[in-house]
Every structure is written in structure tokens, then in C-alpha cells.
Amino acid sequence: MIKVGIVGATGYTGVELLRLLATHPQARVTAVTSRKDAGTQVSAMFPSLRGHVDLAFSTPEDARLAECDVVFFATPNGIAMNEAAQLLAAGVRVIDLAADFRIRDQAEWEKWYGMAHGAPQLLEDAVYGLPEVNRETIRGARLVANPGCYPTAVQLGFLPLIEAGVVDTASLIADCKSGVSGAGRKAEVHALLAEAGDNFKAYGVAGHRHLPEIRQGLARAAGTPVGLTFVPHLTPMIRGIHATLYARLTQDTDLQALFESRYANERFVDVLPAGSHPETRSVRGANTCRIAVHRPQGGDTVVVLSVIDNLVKGAAGQAVQNMNLMFGCDEQAGLAQVPLLP
Numbered sequence: 421m422i423k424v425g426i427v428g429a430t431g432y433t434g435v436e437l438l439r440l441l442a443t444h445p446q447a448r449v450t451a452v453t454s455r456k457d458a459g460t461q462v463s464a465m466f467p468s469l470r471g472h473v474d475l476a477f478s479t480p481e482d483a484r485l486a487e488c489d490v491v492f493f494a495t496p497n498g499i500a501m502n503e504a505a506q507l508l509a510a511g512v513r514v515i516d517l518a519a520d521f522r523i524r525d526q527a528e529w530e531k532w533y534g535m536a537h538g539a540p541q542l543l544e545d546a547v548y549g550l551p552e553v554n555r556e557t558i559r560g561a562r563l564v565a566n567p568g569c570y571p572t573a574v575q576l577g578f579l580p581l582i583e584a585g586v587v588d589t590a591s592l593i594a595d596c597k598s599g600v601s602g603a604g605r606k607a608e609v610h611a612l613l614a615e616a617g618d619n620f621k622a623y624g625v626a627g628h629r630h631l632p633e634i635r636q637g638l639a640r641a642a643g644t645p646v647g648l649t650f651v652p653h654l655t656p657m658i659r660g661i662h663a664t665l666y667a668r669l670t671q672d673t674d675l676q677a678l679f680e681s682r683y684a685n686e687r688f689v690d691v692l693p694a695g696s697h698p699e700t701r702s703v704r705g706a707n708t709c710r711i712a713v714h715r716p717q718g719g720d721t722v723v724v725l726s727v728i729d730n731l732v733k734g735a736a737g738q739a740v741q742n743m744n745l746m747f748g749c750d751e752q753a754g755l756a757q758v759p760l761l762p
């Protein structure tokens with residue numbers, strides 16, 4: 421059994437990790453932390469887990485974390501970077517759901533995240549946890565930087581086009597919509613029902629911190645820097661990301677065949693039949709990215725539609741997928757959920 425610790429288990433990605441790991445045949449959660457709710461039973465806070473998780477939250481200083489095989493950080497940015505080195509030294513593998521190890525360039529990270537990096541010496545070792553790109557490296561990783569939610573949906577949508585060299589990489593556009601759970605469980609006015617319900621708005625147009633992360637991944641695939649306009653929006657739904665991606669074709673190609681062949685062996689990426697319009701509800705609760713590719717009126721603009729559940733393929737599910745790779749488990753272990761609809 422893989423012994424698992426979760427730091428920050430009272431948040432949305434933390435409780436999602438608990439939900440997914442509750443049915444994992446080879447993993448057992450042994451420590452779950454919270455600063456504010458140490459001592460509270462998990463099932464008292466999350467009734468959905470009653471009968472599935474028999475644990476109480478402990479403080480983040482819990483010594484049992486160092487006895488785990490893997491610790492997930494489901495914490496805000498800037499926490500894992502100060503804790504990872506000690507756990508790694510104790511032989512514990514670390515998966516950070518936050519952004520501390522996602523950007524290779526320290527100065528770039530510090531610019532976007534507005535703080536000094538606490539563990540720059542670990543940036544080199546950290547593996548970016550997008551299995552559809554880095555599967556073999558993730559298998560041997562000690563420290564995994566789990567991708568952000570928007571970056572997962574956007575990269576999976578653009579990668580086939582960029583890898584095949586069939587689009588102009590200087591003029592990419594990602595128009596994205598997220599559900600409110602993307603902002604986490606902390607109390608914030610903009611996420612209140614009366615603020616976010618029955619409303620729709622863009623944010624971060626001048627520059628969102630996922631921009632450098634997406635650019636880094638796409639540039640790696642292109643072998644050259646890319647030009648990307650990324651505009652996130654907040655929609656009045658709880659879960660889900662819908663990314664509408666635009667690129668200019670530079671050569672004629674069978675787009676449907678390109679996408680089908682790129683993801684033919686990927687269990688968590690579903691390329692829909694030509695002409696489809698994927699819905700966020702078709703992936704709710706599941707570790708699936710559904711993609712459709714369009715070429716409106718046969719013109720030179722390609723439109724890719726990519727949907728994920730931000731808490732699953734966009735966070736906790738992808739983190740479990742990475743854990744499965746790191747520990748030699750079936751990649752689908754704990755991740756066989758059928759999406760919840762309606």
C-alpha cells in the first residue's frame with residue numbers, strides 16, 4: 421500500500437484527492453492536515469466522505485507526513501516550496517498541486533507570483549506533471565509540479581497542432597471559462613453566489629499567472645517561443661473549464677486524423693467525432709479531457725474546444741494519475757469514475 425499524506429486537505433482539491441483516493445486499490449491516506457480545523461473528523465466537515473474516510477485533520481507539522489510514501493500539497497502557492505526539501509530528504513515523494521515548481525525560470529516565477537522562491541535548487545529536479553507529454557520522466561520523478569487547470573485544458577488542445585507544425589505559433593488565442601471552484605474554498609467576496617451567480621465576466625486580461633506556464637509548455641512543443649493571448653472568464657457553474665482555442669493554419673491537413681492519432685493511446689483524452697461540441701458536464705467528476713477540432717467554413721482558422729473538470733483532470737485527478745505513474749500502478753487506478761450527469 422502506498423501511504424499518502426495530504427497537506428491542505430480541507431480545500432476543494434484536497435477533498436477531491438480524498439474522494440478519488442477512497443477507491444484507489446493501492447493507496448491509503450494516513451495523514452490529512454489543516455491549520456484551522458486540526459482535530460475535526462474529515463467526515464464531520466465533508467459528509468460525502470462518511471463511511472469512506474476515517475481520519476481526523478492534524479496540523480501541517482504532523483510527523484506522520486515524513487513516514488508517507490508520497491505527500492500531496494493541496495495548498496496555496498508558496499507553501500510546498502518551503503516544505504518539499506525536508507520531505508524529499510526523508511525519502512518522501514512530493515506532488516505539488518500549486519504552482520511552486522511549474523515554471524523552470526526562477527526570475528519568471530518570482531515576477532508572476534510576487535514572492536521570492538523558497539527552493540530554487542529544486543526547480544531543476546521538478547518534473548512538470550502532464551502525463552500526455554512527460555509520462556516517462558514522471559515515472560522516475562521525486563518531485564512533481566502538477567499543472568494548473570487552465571494550462572491543462574489549453575495545452576492538451578493546442579499540442580497536436582503545434583507538435584505537427586501546422587499552425588502559426590506566434591498568434592495563438594485561448595479563450596477560457598472556469599467554474600467558481602477554481603478559486604478554491606476560501607471565503608472571498610467575488611465567489612459568493614450573489615456575486616458570481618447569474619453573472620459572467622473576464623478577468624486577468626492584462627496577464628494571468630497561467631500565461632507563462634502555458635507559454636512554457638507550448639514553446640517546448642514548438643521548439644521556439646510562442647505568442648499567446650490568454651483570457652480567462654468566470655462562469656456561474658461550480659466545476660468545469662471550457663477552453664476555446666484559435667490558431668491560424670499554415671498548411672492543409674486532416675485535423676481530425678491528427679488529433680485522433682496524437683491521443684490514440686491516451687486513456688484520459690477523448691477526441692470527439694468531427695463537428696462535436698464538448699460540454700463541461702460531460703467530464704464532471706472524471707479525469708477526462710474531451711476535445712473537438714473544427715475548421716469553420718474550411719478557412720484557415722482552426723478552432724479547438726477542450727473541456728475538463730478543473731478539480732479532476734485540472735488538479736486532483738491529474739495528481740493521482742501522476743502518483744500512479746511514480747509508483748508503477750495502473751494509470752487508471754482510482755480514476756475510473758463515470759462523469760456525473762445531469
Ligand SMILES: NC(=O)C1=CN([C@@H]2O[C@H](COP(=O)(O)OP(=O)(O)OC[C@H]3O[C@@H](n4cnc5c(N)ncnc54)[C@H](OP(=O)(O)O)[C@@H]3O)[C@@H](O)[C@H]2O)C=CC1
Pocket residue numbers: 427428429430431432433434453454455456457480493494495496497499517518519567568569601602603604605606730731734735
Ligand atoms: N481549485 C482548483 O480548481 C485548482 C486549484 N489548484 C491549486 O491547488 C492548490 C489548492 O487549491 P484549492 O484546493 O482550490 O484551495 P483551497 O483554498 O480550497 O484550499 C487550500 C488548503 O490549504 C490549506 N492551507 C492554506 N494555507 C496554508 C498554509 N500556509 N500551510 C498549510 N496549509 C495551508 C487550507 O486549510 P487551512 O487554512 O485550514 O490550513 C486548505 O485546506 C492551490 O495552489 C491552487 O492554485 C490547481 C488546479 C486547480
Ligand SMILES: CC(=O)N[C@@H](CCC(=O)OP(=O)(O)O)C(=O)O
Pocket residue numbers: 497517518519567568569570598599600601602603604630652654
Ligand atoms: C476561477 C479561478 O479563480 N481560477 C483560478 C485558477 C486556479 C488554479 O489552477 O490556479 P493555480 O495556478 O494557482 O494552481 C484563478 O484564475 O486564479
